[in-house]
Each structure stands twice: as C-alpha cells, then as structure tokens.
Amino acid sequence: MSQNLYKTDAFTIEYIPGADILKGDFLRCKTSDEYVSAIRAFKEAYERVLPRYTFWDNTRFGHIITPEEQKWTDAFLNYPGAQKGITEKVGILVSQDILAMLSVYEIFEVGKAPLRPGFFANEKQAMEWLTRKETPVAPLPDTKPLIAVEWDADNAKAVIRMEMEAPDLPYYLNRFKRFLSDHDFLVENLRLFQELTRRERKILSMVINGLNNGEIAEQLFISCETVKTHRKNIMRKLGCSSYSELLRFGLFL
Structure with a gap:
C-alpha cells in the first residue's frame, strides 16, 4: 500500500x-x-x-x-x-x-x-x-535508431528521419545538441586554429593526448623550455586560459 x-x-x-x-x-x-x-x-x-x-x-x-x-x-x-x-x-x-x-x-x-x-x-x-537487484546504472539504448534519408530534388535538400523508442529520445536529442554545439565551436574558432604553425598543431595534439613537457620534448628532439614556449604561444593564439578550454580544440585534430 x-x-x-x-x-x-x-x-x-x-x-x-x-x-x-x-x-x-x-x-x-x-x-x-x-x-x-x-x-x-x-x-x-x-x-x-x-x-x-x-x-x-x-x-x-x-x-x-x-x-x-x-x-x-x-x-x-x-x-x-x-x-x-x-x-x-x-x-x-x-x-x-x-x-x-x-x-x-x-x-x-x-x-x-x-x-x-x-x-x-x-x-x-x-x-x-x-x-531489480543489479548495479545502479541506468540503461542505455539497446538498439540504434532507424535512420532514413530522403532527397528533396526540387529544393536540393536532404531530409533525415530517425525512428527510436520513446525512452531513448532524450539520450539521442542530447547527443545531437552536442554535435551542433561542436559545429558552432568549429565555425567560431577556425580562424584561431589556422593561426597555429604546423609544429604548434603537433604539440597541441600531443598535449591533448596527455603527454607532458618532457615526453613531448623527447619525441620532438627539442628542449623542455622550447616546449613550454610553444605551449604558451598556443594558449595565447587560441585564447585559452585553462587546460579544459584547450581540450575543446581537439575537435580540429
């Protein structure tokens, strides 16, 4: 009761x-x-x-x-x-x-x-x-949504239709919003990323992959001080003030 x-x-x-x-x-x-x-x-x-x-x-x-x-x-x-x-x-x-x-x-x-x-x-x-007696982890969608693409030849547009179970809708909508957010970030920051030199882009990739200054220096055959200088220049050019902000630029790599 x-x-x-x-x-x-x-x-x-x-x-x-x-x-x-x-x-x-x-x-x-x-x-x-x-x-x-x-x-x-x-x-x-x-x-x-x-x-x-x-x-x-x-x-x-x-x-x-x-x-x-x-x-x-x-x-x-x-x-x-x-x-x-x-x-x-x-x-x-x-x-x-x-x-x-x-x-x-x-x-x-x-x-x-x-x-x-x-x-x-x-x-x-x-x-x-x-x-149910189980670990307290919420279920993820069991199946992928059914996706159909229709071509509107008259207007030169493609229409994507997705069919899924009702409980799965918030999960996929949220991920679609993240995709749109990532796209906006790429458009808004492309000019900044293009200002990086080839060496700076390489170091950015290594930083995002978790390598420290010593590991980067060893792999690129440069000094740690040179790596530090590159990292400062990367942060300045991209307008980042923290490592978490820098991680977002991994979308370009």
Missing part, C-alpha cells in the same frame, strides 16, 4: 514502503512556479523518508526547464540527495513534450550529482528496473 504524502492539482507525492520508492507525479506543469513548487515539496518528502529509489511520472510534464532552474535543481535536490548515499536509482516516465523532456535530461548531464536516471515509456518498465 502506498502512502499519500502531498497532493495539489498540479503535483502529488506518494511513498511505497514495500519497494522503498518515493514517487512524484506531475499532474500539470506548465510554468516555472509549478515546477519549483513541486521540487520543493519533493525534497521535503524525500528528507522525511530517505527512499532507496525515486520515481518521477513526467508524462504530463510540459515545462521547459531553464539552465538556471537546471542548476538550481541539482544544487537544491539532486546533489544533496546523492551526498547522503541512500538513493540508488532514479526512474523517469518520459513526457510527450520533447523539449520539456530534454530539459529534464539535461539536469543530470550538467549537474554535479553522480546520478544517471533511467527513462521509460510506461510505469511497468520503470518499476521492474527500479526494483
């Missing part, structure tokens, strides 16, 4: 003691206020029961969570919960609103909490995964 812990016209929370699952159900979520109110209520219930599993019914979820709200959700709910080391799995029923569902997925991509939720098309699938 489940226990009703919270109920409004927009959001309900119930606890299933036998399975140790805390379930939040979005009956309606179209605004930021409705979303924030639901997250606050869920955290209060979470602190009361400290469940082994959490389960979100997002089938009626229609709010596109902003980047600021994504960070807030991670800092307010996900990260503190993960720090307690109690909850093992998070299951989510997918919304038919694609952009809203993608914004939910991104919370776990950009956040600090080491949580990887499972996305499911129906409650039966989610409950079986949540209660």
